[in-house]
Structures are given as C-alpha cells and as structure tokens.
Amino acid sequence: MGVNSNRVEHFACPETTLRIPEELVAMPPFPIHKVCLPPVQTTFQKLKHRLSEIFFPDDPLYRFKNQTWFRKLILALQFLFPVFQWGSEYNVSLLRSDVIAGLTIASLAIPQGISYAKLANLPPIVGLYSSFVPPLIYALLGSSKHLAVGPVSIASLVMGSMLSEAVSPSQQPILYLQLAFTATFFAGIFQASLGLLRLGFVIDFLSKATLVGFMAGAAVIVSLQQLKGLLGIVHFTTKMQIVPVMSSALSQRNEWSWQTIVMGFGFLLFLLATRHISIRKPKLFWVSAAAPLTSVILSTLIVFLLKSKAHEIPIIGHLPKGLNPPSLNMLYFNGTHLALAIKTGIITGILSLTEGIAVGRTFAALKNYQVDGNKEMMAIGLMNMAGSCSSCYVTTGSFSRSAVSFNAGAQTAVSNVVMASAVLVTLLFLMPLFYYTPNVILAAIIITAVIGLIDYQAAYQLWKVDKLDFMACLCSFLGVLFISVPLGLAIAVGVSVFKILLHVTRPNTMALGNLRGTQIYQNLSRYREASRVPSFLILAVESPIYFANSTYLQERILRWVREEEDWVKANSASTLKCVILDMTAVTAIDTSGIDTICEIRKMLEKRSLQLVLANPVGSVTEKLDHSEILESFTFDGLYLSVGEAVAYISSSWKPQP
C-alpha cells in the first residue's frame, strides 16, 4: 500500500472513491473486486493534468526540481543555450574533429547552396548567404550535435513553386526576392511559435507514409525540372506538374544543346557513381561528399578553357563579392501578396521543421542522446527569422549534409561554425571563381541530391504492412506529380486524418471466449483454444465510443446479439442470458456514447437479456457516473474483469431452477 500511494503522487491524489455502498455488496461465493472511480479531482485539477499531458509530456523542467537557485540559473542558461552544456568540456581533440567535419560539409554546402537557390528561383548568391548566418545561430541555440544547417531541396522547391505562381522571378526579381524573405520570416515566426507554444504535434500530422510519397513526388518533379539545365533549354515552362514539364522539354527540341547535354550527363553519371560508391561502402562517404565541389571545379575549368568554343553552355556569370547584405527593409508586410507569403512561409516552415527534426532525432538516436523537439523548433525558427533579415531564405537541417557531417566525425555544433567560416571565405574572396561555372552542373548536383529522396523500399514496406498507409503515400505522390505541391501535401494529410477517423467511425468488435483453465478471455476467431461461455455473449469494442461511431456500434452490437441468438437456436445450445461488454479498449466515451450504452441496455432488456460492463477505464467510469446511468447498472452491472463478471453472474443463476 505504501508502494502504491508513493506511485500515485506522480499525478493524482491518493483518494480513491469506492462506488458501491458496503451494505449493497452481497457476499458472492468468492472474492470479487469493485470497480473504482479515479481519484476525485476538481475540474481545474483535471484541466491542469490534461494540459500538462498535452503540452509537457516530457516534463521539461524535471531537472530543475530540488536544486539550489544558482544551479537553477545555470540549468536555465544551459536550457536556453545548449552551447553552455558542452562548451565547458570542449577541447582540442573535439575541435580537430569538428574542423575536419566542417570543411567536409562546406565542400558539399557551397555547390548545394548555389543549386538549391536556383531551385527556389532565387539568385545563386542567396544560397551561399543562407549557408552562412543560419548555421552560426543554430550553433548557439540548437541541441543537435550533428545537424548541418543550410538550404534544403524540398523547402526550396516548394517556395519556388508557390511564389512563382503569383510573381515571375525573371520579370519582377525584386518583388520575388521580397516575397521570399517575407515567407522565410513567417516560416521562422511559425516555427518558433510552434516550439514556444509546445504545439510540436502539428508536424506529427505529416506521417511517415505521407512524407515518403511527398518526397518521392517532389524528387521526380525537381529532377524533371532540371531537364531545362541538362538539355540547355532557354524557354521552359514555369509550371511544376509532370505533364507540362515533359511536354515543354520535348516540344523545345530545337533549343537542345549537344554540348550542354554531353557535359551534363557526363557529370551526372560521375556524381551518381560516387553516390553509389558511398552507399555501398559507408567508409568512403567522402567520395560522394567531395564529388559536387570536384565537379564544379572541373566543369568551370572546362568551360573556362573552351570559352571561345562553348558559348552555348549557359554559365552562372557575375556574382557579387561580400557578406550578407541586411534585408530587414525588404520584408513585405502589406499588399496583395502578403497572404501568399504567409501561406508559403507556413508550408515551407512545416516541411523544413519536419526534415530538420527528423534528421536531428535520427542522428541523436545513433549517438544515444536526446533532441528536444520543442527547443529545436525554437532554434530553427529563430535562425530563420534572423536569416530573413540577412538575405537568407528558408533553411533547416539537411539530411544529406548531416549524414556527411556525422560520417566525417562531427562532435558538436562547432562543425557548423567551421562550415560557416568556409562559406565566409568563399563569399569574401572566391566568388569570381564561379563566373564560368555552367548551370548544367548545378542541375546535375540537384538531381543527385534529390534522387536519394525516392525511397521505394519504404514504399514497399508500407504496402506490406499497411495498405491504407500505402494509399496515403500514393495519394501524396500522385498529388504532387499531377496537381501541385501544396495540394498534394494537403491531400496526403487529409488521407492520413481520414484513416484515423475511419478507425474511430467503424471500430472493430469481436466476440471473446475463455481460454480453458485461465481467467483470460480472447477473440474466438483468433484463438482455437478459446471457447464460448454458455449463456453469455462477451463482446469487446476496440475503440472509444464517440458520436462518430455510436450509431454504428449500436447496430453492430444488436447484430452480434441477433446472430448469437440465431446460432443458439440452430445448435440448440443453452439460451443467451447475458451480454458482457468488455470495455478495456474503450478508452473514452462522450455524451453520445453514453446514450448509446443506455439505448443498447434498453433494447437488450426488451429481449430479456442483461447487459454488463467489464473493466471500464477510469475516464469512462467517471463519465458514466456523472451521467447517472451508473446507478441503473448498480453492483450487478459493472465488473472489474470479464472473468469476475462471468463467475459472479453464473453463480447467481445457479440457485434458480
């Protein structure tokens, strides 16, 4: 008992109210347990408990309990700036690992930054700016040690596709840039407030199934878009769907340039080959990590050497030298396109959060440390808000670069600082070197990066395990491919939510039987050993009883009873006398559900059948009690387990003839 009350203090007062007045308890021929209500709580206590379960499931302040104020201050600093956690233990050996890792990521980040900016229809230099400021801020605030921060393909694609539907990046470049920074600002605001309000579960609604389909669809769209660069086409559609892109690529055959095609496919093959090597032998991760920079250097050299002959190959051209210019004055808070900027911000914000947090969690799990989702959201959000004021667009933790960082031995967020420094050097001194870099190489880099997003093995696994999950995945894939990126995403989220609702709307019901010699009752159709208990029909309902399923359950349970009675008649077995509802899996009930229980009870009474509830969970017992229908059940209608209900009820029958 001492043990018990100790356990209880975690979240409830130890008062337990027993429902049945002692004088009503007839002595059955064996001990029988009473169904208890949960500890009495006021509405305020319940609300507090519920809210703390909703918003603070991880009890984020548990470290602060029973500490001195000075220790609390340090803990608070460490809580807000994780750099104080590892900063004091930082040493030269860690620094060496971080420098190596940082330089490795930088070699990947620079070409990827330029490429992804093109994917978002932004000037290439914005991609480099975005690889400088945000990593520095993340290094201060982020709790992941391996996250390599910068622009990513999916968010770039979505931003590019959403904004260019309303504003043409070639005809109104300034407005387009303004919208991009504004969307980044709103993405940051949205991400930080999700973290601050502890509403992280919003991103949970992008299920894995949805994401697999969405990423694959986006990868296909992005790759096809690169046909423009790979084939050297000048006049290309700005649409994102598969049909116009393919037809545009094929109809502009007169613009195809063989020099571009040869160079593009050559480097594409090289990049894919290095990727393949690194996948087969993870130790050779540096092969694929170094390949993009190598390709950029090689192709730039080739174009530079052949510049008189290869003027048909489009090149990047002049890039401004210098650090990120401030862009606070470019944020755009009124006007016709504000709604679009907010929408784009929210969608890219959700997508980049999902990627960043998933990547952070993956590598944290490999190294056995914890990443705090809500803190990460705030870190990513603040870094995007700061980024939007310093000419950066949406950034997050990138899967490909974080994997490289992890393999290159990154130990702390200092690797991000090293990477940012390498980008700084590039921005200050090396920009002219990119003058002759051909656009086609960027297309090849993008394709190589996104092709890894097509995870057909995961899709096959979905098909094998859960057909409805696979449907969600397929909807999301086809939606992105044929309709549009945001709509594809919306459809997929809709399918996922529909799946939850379907499960609630049409829950499973089953008849239970007894495993001989035990108190275990199990599904009759699943366990051969389970056998019917004569005169009883034991039904288990596998879902909460809600407005959405109360009508269904009423019909379904009456059908079970009808079928049971038919079966009894056909087999001349002993007459059905009692229906036991096993409520173990009925984890919640609402007012419609309570009405349904009453209704079923009345209908069974008209057939002279008794309805008995077994093992209702705490909240359900409480609601039954509040609604005063428990009184009509009294002692002989409510049991702690199916076994006790069967034993007690059948013993009460025996005295009668």
Added chain:
Amino acid sequence: MGVNSNRVEHFACPETTLRIPEELVAMPPFPIHKVCLPPVQTTFQKLKHRLSEIFFPDDPLYRFKNQTWFRKLILALQFLFPVFQWGSEYNVSLLRSDVIAGLTIASLAIPQGISYAKLANLPPIVGLYSSFVPPLIYALLGSSKHLAVGPVSIASLVMGSMLSEAVSPSQQPILYLQLAFTATFFAGIFQASLGLLRLGFVIDFLSKATLVGFMAGAAVIVSLQQLKGLLGIVHFTTKMQIVPVMSSALSQRNEWSWQTIVMGFGFLLFLLATRHISIRKPKLFWVSAAAPLTSVILSTLIVFLLKSKAHEIPIIGHLPKGLNPPSLNMLYFNGTHLALAIKTGIITGILSLTEGIAVGRTFAALKNYQVDGNKEMMAIGLMNMAGSCSSCYVTTGSFSRSAVSFNAGAQTAVSNVVMASAVLVTLLFLMPLFYYTPNVILAAIIITAVIGLIDYQAAYQLWKVDKLDFMACLCSFLGVLFISVPLGLAIAVGVSVFKILLHVTRPNTMALGNLRGTQIYQNLSRYREASRVPSFLILAVESPIYFANSTYLQERILRWVREEEDWVKANSASTLKCVILDMTAVTAIDTSGIDTICEIRKMLEKRSLQLVLANPVGSVTEKLDHSEILESFTFDGLYLSVGEAVAYISSSWKPQP
C-alpha cells in the same frame, strides 16, 4: 473446439497460425499461452471484410438468406416499399387512429408551413405545397410510422440565410425561387446517394453536442428575426447575425406599430401558455397542437372585423388557389449561382437528414421497432427530389409535428396521407380565407416552434459529463450567433473532429499494478488494492499507436521509465529490469507506430531493460509480423497477458543469483 469453429465461420476462416515454432518453446514451469496471429486472409478477403464492416454493419440482406425465390421477391418488395409490410395488416381501427392523428397534424402543419416558408424567404404558398407532395411519397417509401413530414425551421432558416446572401428574394423573386428548388433538388440527390452508397455515417459527424449548440443558436437567430413581424417593422436588415439584427430592430423604432405589437405579443403569450400546458401534461398535447390554427383563425377574424381601423397590421394578402404547379422547368443547372445552390442543397440536406433520422429513431425506440437509417435517407432524398419538381422546398420529418402525431395515436404512415389530404382541401378551397391573416401571427408561431429547440438541460448535462463536448456545443452556438449559420456548423464539426484527433494525438498512458491474489492488473493510481510488481514497469497505452502520437508516446514512455528509475533509486527498491507494454487498448498500429516500438525497444536496451509486449490485438500482431520486427521479439518478448508475462519472466530470473 467444435463450438469455436462454429462461431468462427461468421467472418473468417478457422485457420489459426501459431507464430512460434514448437522447437523454440522452452518449457516454463507452468503452462503459458502463445500469441496467435489472426486467421490468414488474402488482401482481397481482408478488403471485403473491411468494406462489409464499413458499409453493411447491419447485414441488411440477412432476411434473404435461405429463402425461396418467391419469398425473396416479396421480401425485396417489402424492403423497397415498407408499405407492403404493414399494408396487408391494415384495418379500420388503425385507420381511425391515423385519421385522427392526420387531422391533428394538419391543423399544426398548415400554419407552420406558411410560417416556415416565410422563414426561408419563400412565398407562403410554397410551404403548403411542401406539406402536400413529400408526405405522400414518404408514406410509400419511409420506414417510420410516426414521422410527420413537411418543412422544418432549421432547414428553412439555413436555406433562407444562404440563398439571400447572394440573391435578394424581394428584387429577384423568380431567380430566388429557382435557386430554392434547385437547392432542394440537390439536397434530395445528396440524401438519396448517401443512403444508396450507405455513407450514412457522414451525418454522424454532427454530434449531439454540436447539434444542441447549433439548434439553440439557430432558435435565437430565428426568434430575433421575428422581431420584424412582431414589431411591424417594414425596413429590416437581411443579415442573420445577432448584432445587426438587434441594432436594426432598435434603430427602426419609428416604424414600430403598436397595433401589431399588441396583437403579436398577445398571441405569443397565448401560444407559449398552451405550449407550457402541453409540456406539463402530455395528455393535453392537443392544446398546443390546436393553438396555432386557433390563433390564425382568431387573428384573421380580428383583422377582418377591424379592417378599416387596423390597416397598419401587415397581412398575407392574396394566395393562389390550386394544386402544386410543376417546377421541373425552374431547376437551374448552369449559371453563376449553381455552386451556391449545390452548397445550400448539401448543407440543408445534411441538416434535414439529421433531424429526420433522429426523430424517426426516437419514436421508433419508444414503440420498439427499427428504423433503417440508409433506407430513410433514400426515402427522404427521393421525396425531396420529387418535391423540387412540384414546387416544394426542402422537407423532412419535423420533431414538433411528429411528437404531436405520436401523441395523437398515429399508427402508420397513413397519417401522413390524411394530413396531405387536409392540405389538398386547403389548397383547393380554403386559400382565400388566409387573405386577412396578419404576418405577425406567423412570427408568433415561428417563435413558439423554435423556442423548444433551446435545450439548456442538455447543455448542462454536457457540461457535467464532458467539458470538451460542452466546448463544441458552445462554439457551435456562438458561431451561429455571431458569425454565420453554415460557418457556425463548420466550426462545431471541426471542434468535434479535433476532439477525436486530440484523443489520438495525446493518449493516456498509465502504470499498472497487480491486484493481490488475482491475475488482474489495474491502474495504480485508481486502485488502492493494486500493488507494484518489483523489477517490472507495466505500462498501458490507451489508444492506437499512429503517426499522430508516435513521437509523443516515445517521449512519454521514456519519461515513465525515467521516473520509475528515479523512484527505485530514492526508495532503494529492487532494480527495474523489464518494461511490459500492455497493448490491449492499442487497437491499431501503423508504420510510424511500429518504428516507435522498435525505437523504444532500442532505447530501453541501451539502459539494459527488456521490453515485452502483452496481449497485442489481432491486427496489431499481424502488422508487427509483416514488418518483421516480431522476429526480434521472439518468444520471450510477446505474451498473451500481463500476468503470464510477469510469471514467465520472473521465473526465468530466479535461477540467476
């Protein structure tokens, strides 16, 4: 065993696959049960079973099984036209009851029909047309014996408010009428197809809580709108929200007419008094049933006698004599307002279905017969489709009139035929009598009818039983009052769905303890008798494990483990060695959920804790098996009950020191 396989044939083949090869089963010191997979089914069989559970929960064709073809034919006729079920047993005594009931409803239906048509901004005569054709069709097709069919207040209000936002009924009366008939047509199509496709669960998403709030809000709106008639105001706002209506009523004080006010409030008091009498003494139901017609006759007489002096009281004026004119040519299938007509049709269709089916079910339950929801939907849908071609607007079973019909002793749908005949006589001969009927009396009738929709007792019950349900109710009430009728409804449905999702997103988890001397494991915080099992942490998860909660559950379960370890340390109890997840209430799992189980398992392994699953339900076991993570659990990770898991695992520890 024979019993078992007999039961099984209901829906699955009796093959049960045992998961653990016999040679792996070490002999524990006591019998232990294996966890079985559900019977093997192909994807097609599963799909078929799932679809039949979704669409045919009531097994509608069970009567047809094992019958001769002639009997089947008769059953089919009875199935399609319930009139064949009771028609052969109809006799004079039933007819007498039906005639009395039919005439009683007619005396209520005629003034209500005229009033509700005004509520929908339609000519009063349309209300009478709508009380003639639809009841006749329902008498043929409907399965309820007590449903009194005709226009109802809620659907009239919604149609009026939605259509008049786009088209002014006074300036474009023909277009408005066309839209009303078209909306009725689409309402009928929608209702019939819900029934035909067995998608009746769509209306289940209007929970009781939502409806209580919505009806109360609509009743307030409708009553306030009647201030126009009651105060005799000529220039009144066409808006529906509480603020503009109240300010319009107050600002037009110069138009108030004292004659109208005296007459209106006089009859309102009379009607409310009769209503009160009938509520207190249900036997005097005819007092309130006859009051509207009495008021109409009395007020018409008064106005007729005082016609020279009371020309300030607005009257109905000339109404055309004659039967429903055909209106097929008025249906409107193209043009700018088609979308509005479809939307109005769907919303009024859902609302009127909800009312009709709820009313039908209520009275069927009182008289102990069944109403088939899907068949009712088809009947109501067909009657509206037919109605839209004969100058009727949306109709359904009305609560107030059905209650009168029930109390007046209606026995079959013939009461609807009698009522329609009375309306027919009125249409053919009595229309001129309504010339002097004052509009104010219609306002008083409407207020008396809708005031019963404000069910504050139900709202109090919601507050007592389920605070979130009450929230949904309140949102719906305030949404209707301050925003708009369809938006209020949408908000309320949103809150209800959010409630389901919240339950899934943040499920309850709890620690279980053993009830001494039993195999029962119960919530430690709820049952004082439950005691901790040393070295075990037994956790129950009260929801499916889905993408929407997998992250949460992972965090929450790790927090349970952390708290348990802290507790063990603080109390120097025996070290925690094993975590048992009781999966009884985990009624489904998806791919994200499976990943979570793997993840939890890995994390516990790093803390040298064993993870064990107890009693996974059929579909969960199957998915765990398909995903091949079951293999990593093997025999010592999966148990049929918590009791067996504890017994077996602790016995396996004993040999060690």
